[in-house]
Amino acid sequence: MRGLVIPLALSILAHVVADFLFQTDAMVNEKNNGKMKGFLKHWCVVFGTLLVLMLPFKLTDVLMYCLVLSLFHILIDVFKAQIERERGPATKFIMFVLDQFMHLVLISFLLPISSFTVSRGFSSFIGWFSIHTGLDLPSLPLQRILVVIIVYIYVLFAGAVFIRKLFDLIYKNVPDYLQRIAGDSSVLDNVKTGKVIGIFERLLILTLYLTGNVASITIVIAAKSLARFKNFENKDFAEYYLIGTLASVMIAIVGGMILKVL
Incomplete structure (x- = not known):
């Protein structure tokens, strides 16, 4: 083999x-x-x-x-x-x-x-x-390079699909939950851009974890929270944001742990 x-x-x-x-x-x-x-x-x-x-x-x-x-x-x-x-x-x-x-x-x-x-x-x-x-x-360590690329794609892009399906599962009893969380069209736009933000978030967190800058991960989360601060008045959005952020961080860190083991 x-x-x-x-x-x-x-x-x-x-x-x-x-x-x-x-x-x-x-x-x-x-x-x-x-x-x-x-x-x-x-x-x-x-x-x-x-x-x-x-x-x-x-x-x-x-x-x-x-x-x-x-x-x-x-x-x-x-x-x-x-x-x-x-x-x-x-x-x-x-x-x-x-x-x-x-x-x-x-x-x-x-x-x-x-x-x-x-x-x-x-x-x-x-x-x-x-x-x-x-x-x-x-x-060149081709095997290592390929493994890193695979894990990054899984964390960044498969992670986005995983989180969306996780939300569908959590809010399965809430019809049109994205509309309820949005509250108004401007917030809905923010929800739609959350996928792209999450991809960059996991990219930064995974890279910081692999380079040993774990403390800097808090800065990434804080910056993201500051940008969404006004939206936290919407309780539903705040819960949605917290679940998404925690899931995103977890996926990135698990990906980093896998790469360190391999």
Whole structure:
């Protein structure tokens, strides 16, 4: 399995990029409504992303692997969408976590029965690149770099999806809870921008944690709270903000702990 570490990391990276960076809201809505074109679009994204990231290996080795993995990826998504349809927030929250786990298990299952040989073209490129830049690519900690990128994407972008589903679960008995929390249109705009703010918040917190500047995390939280100070008069918004902030901090710190262990 040692020689499969790079293919494993590239496969997981392709998964998180295809699911959380290249998958649009329109594709998600089409999948949730059972429209096959949504699944077809997502399959193209998954297959294309996986194939591009596997370019260092011989095409004859990875083409079938990419095809099988991407097809099973979509089958898992179809299975997930069917279960979620007409189900409540609790089921959707559980299925989101289970979906990620199943994708990782699928990758781990397919890797040992596949072969990965570095292509001559890529080897030649490495040699050319090293000569012209003086940078020895094989000496770089590629495994570590890939793991860091994967964890950052999970924390920043999968974290946003996780928090939204967590809110749906917590406020499952409150219809149109975002409208109630907003109170007025200006606050609603703030709620909508919360996703972007949360991404930057987790980026800063994760980076500060990894660099040992844990005390500086409080400054990030304080600055965010100061910017939203007037909105705290709305009790519902204050609770929403607190839950979101705590969840965001927790996700970033857990991501940092995982990176330190790995």
